Amino acid sequence: MFYRENGQFKTSYRADQQIFPIAQDKWAILAIVAFAAIGIPLLVDEYLFRAILIPFLILSMAALGVNILVGYCGQISLGSGAFMAVGAYMAYNTYIRIDGMPLIVALLSGGFFATLVGLVFGIPSLRVKGLYLAVATLAAQFFCDWAFLRIGWFTNNNASGSVSVSNLNVLGWTINTPMEKYLFCLAFLVVFGVLAKNLVRGAIGREWMAIRDMDVAASVIGIRPMYAKLSAFAVSSFIIGVAGGLWGFIHLGSWEPAAFSIDRSFQLLFMVIIGGMGSIMGSFFGAAFIVVLPIFLNQILPWLGSLVGLSVSTAAVSHTEFMIFGALIVWFLIVEPHGLAKLWSIGKQKLRLWPFPH
DSSP states (O other), X not given: XXXXXXXXXXXXXXXXXXXXXXXXXXXXXXXXXXXXXXXXXXXXXXXXXXXIIHXXXXXXXXXXXXXXXXXXXXXXXXXXXXXXXXXXXXXXXXXXXXXXXXXXXXXXXXXXXXXXXXXXXXXXXGTOOTHXXXXXXXXXXXXXXXXXXXXXXXXXXXXXXXXXXXXXXXXXXXXXXXXXXXXXHHHHHHHHHHHHHHHHHSHHHHHHHHHHHOHHHHHHTTOOXXXXXXXXXXXXXXXXXXXXXXXXXXXXXEEOGGGGSHHHHHHHHHHHHHHOTTOHHHHHHHHHHHHHHHHHHHHHHHHHHHHTTOOOOHHHHXXXXXXXXXXXXXXXXXXXXXXXXXXHHHHHHHHHHTTSOO
């Protein structure tokens, strides 16, 4: 009975169009954000920050960008890792080459340059789609891998080919400990999550979904396919680029092009598929699943093997992880194409009907 909208009357258009039509949803999200900002730093140790929470926050943000392009606009992309790399390397170059460059501005500049690259490789979407567009975006991955490996300017002519950053601070706040890094990433994720949610609810979001459902019909009713597709590439690449900067600056500290290989692109795509395409919440579910599952398997498989007298190697755990990923992707595509977000939505709907299910 506590999760219903009975008695929650909307007296204005603005109230009717708010992000959370049910007050319980709004208070639940606010409670989760408050717990993430206050409760988790008091309860979690350094290992959980480094191994789970910080990667989860950054990959959730990257999955938001991929979901805007793939889930909301229907444009298949296999170049997400390349856009993350552009964001990381360009943020690095603006940070070290411009004296006094603020950290946040450097990260946003990485997103800006990723936007430019995304627009260039998004141009083929005006003529091709489906697998052909996937191949075009895959070219971005290979091109960026080559550029960051062979062109010395991107790595500040470092002979090893790797780059590193240190002494990060924002307005006098030194970002050094895992907890500080976690809070910094959390702030970025909250801001970009709210912006993404409002974008997909607005006019531009409806244009993206119209292009996704049927681009010919969308053009007939006055939606410009070029503007809708390129804007989706631009917004998606910007968010992914900023996430790439966070991945390099905050999570890794030092990195090389292999950190943003094609495996990263597939990982982000798997997050969207498993979490739920066309769902902001699905981006968080998918990132949580991808981050937590390997750690869970590393712990549970050797324990299960010991129960039956078998020794499970690290390689076996890694292979099992890939098999489970593949099986789950196939299962979700067949049984529930909208992923974990749809299951969450069904659960909420049943909760609204409880204790009198129809």
